[in-house]
Amino acid sequence: MLFRAAARAGAGVAAAGCAVALYNWATVRRLPRRPASVIEPITVCVPARDEASRLPGLIADLRAQVGVPRLRVVILDDASTDGTEAAALAALGDDPRFTVIRAETEPAPGWTGKAAACARLAEDVTTPVLIFLDADVRLAPAAIASAASELRRQGGALLSPWPRQDFGSVSEALVQPLLCWSWASSLPMTLANRSLRPATAVACGQFLVFDTAAYRAIGGHAAVAASPTEDLDIARALRRSGRRTALVAAGDLASTRMYCDATELESGYTRWLWSAYGGSRLGGAAVGTVAALAYWLPPLAALCGKGATRRAGLAGYLAAVTARLLARATERGAPITRPDLLAALAHPLSIAAYLRLWTRSHQANRRAALQWKGRPLTAPH
Known part of the structure; x- marks a missing residue:
């Protein structure tokens, strides 16, 4: 019994x-596949530590973006030892929209490497839209325009387009789909997107789209300097300040293979x-x-x-x-x-x-x- x-x-x-x-x-909203052109200036920031094999693919995708005539991209080689900076420079060629900088020192005490890299990248950004992308993300040509348009349509401080999580091994197939399943089976997202409760915030640090003024208002990544889950915690910090955050599905506009093997x-x-x-x-x-x-x-x-x-x-x-x-x-x-x-x-x-x-x-x-x-x-x- x-x-x-x-x-x-x-x-x-x-x-x-x-x-x-x-x-x-x-009901979950997806990024529009055919967005209108975005006139606002946009800065895309890419923190990269030991990403020589992955970064050129993302750079190629960023160079192919359409509908964003005022796009700027800043890449930080975060004290890599595998030739990330050289790989980035070779991939971007003479494209004037791209800048590569290098961090030679370790993060200050109380900072994780990811938060420190993002803070460094955002230091001199003056554009109204600020986007953080991980090096393992792959983008369709309309992805940046679509994400920036959706941020403004939502009227919030942060938009998190959820990239499709790809897998190529048994261990990845078992674990990676749980990321989306964890919120998709427990949290009605359209309701969560309307809420200011920090507990209902969902964000994926692989692709984050900020209103720059809102990002500055909470102190940027300094507000989550020591967090091992800086993506979730920066969304929660925005909500605690009374600012809205939202998650949408990127669908076929953005994908990633986060890990390449069981180790x-x-x-x-x-x-x-x-x-x-x-x-x-x-x-x-x-x-x-x-x-x-x-x-x-x-x-x-x-x-x-x-x-x-x-x-x-x-x-x-x-x-x-x-x-x-x-x-x-x-x-x-x-x-x-x-x-x-x-x-x-x-x-x-x-x-x-x-x-x-x-x-x-x-x-x-x-x-x-x-x-x-x-x-x-x-x-x-």
Whole structure:
């Protein structure tokens, strides 16, 4: 009886997540594919540390942008050791819109490398629109014009176009789709975009579009200098100041492959997952318990249960898989592929992979062993 009740409860949680994912699939706004030209001056800032292999692709995409006649791009080689600066200079050629600068020193105490790089890039920006892009992002020709137009249409301080998260390995397929699924199955985004509650802010630091005056008003990245999740925290800081932030789906206008193998993925998530749920191990344990209830018990009941228990388990598992597919469709703005389907069917394994990464991140934080790209990360204990 207890197992049956737990399986039904888990199926109910999974069904609720599926309902939210369906709502978001139907209502989340996407960047327009054919925006009008943007007359406002725009500065795009690209922090790059050891990105010699990825940065030329982004530079080529930025050089191909249309509808932004007053575009300026500033790239910061953040003390790279792999020839990032030379790769950038070779890729941009004699394009006068691009400037490459180099940071030779390490970040000041109390700053993460990413926040320090972004602050340095933004120092001399005077244009009314300020965009931060990670080096691993790929853009369609209308992406910048579309994002800047949407910022002004929304009338807010920050627009976060969510890039499609691509994957090329089993480990990436298990973990990367969880980024979109985590908000798409839990937060009705059109309502969250109208709210000023910091807890409902969602942002992706790979592609952030700011009203420059609003960015300056909160102190820019200095307001989140030590944060391991500076993207979320700068959105929350804007909301605390009474300024609106919004998330939209970039669809086929922006994509990224954040990590290229299991080792890079593990290192990337380990550096920041400890900070989820306010950095609380108790909060993380509670979330893990709910995840096990909703995404492990139903498939277990479908396999091992009988009668009504099996039916409840199967319904819960199918709801979870459907939520994953709806989240992926929201993110992609295109038909679901066979790899997307296989990744969704493996959702219980995805939850296991996530919980493993969260545990390892807490362990590394307790040992003060957090680092990223050769830099130690100071973390509170």
